[in-house]
Amino acid sequence: MVLFLLPVAFALVVYFAWRNKGVRGCRWRADRSRDKGSLRMYRCMACGAEAFTASKGPPDSCKKGLGGPSL
Secondary structure (H helix, E strand, O other): OHHHHHHHHHHHHHHHHOOOOOOOOOOOEEOOOHHHOOEEEEOOOOOOOEEEEEOOOOOOOOOOOOOOOOO
């Protein structure tokens, strides 16, 4: 029985460690004052990225590398 439970427990740990890997460091906060119609504005408190989304809830991926340098 232990030989069966050990690989299952390991697989669960690996699954939960690697799911949503691209968003793990992001902490999205809604900024309702900058919403544009049905698009909701979110700002990441970890990296400072800003993103708009039409879906319910924050973005699904990190937006840190998007966009070019500021002018």
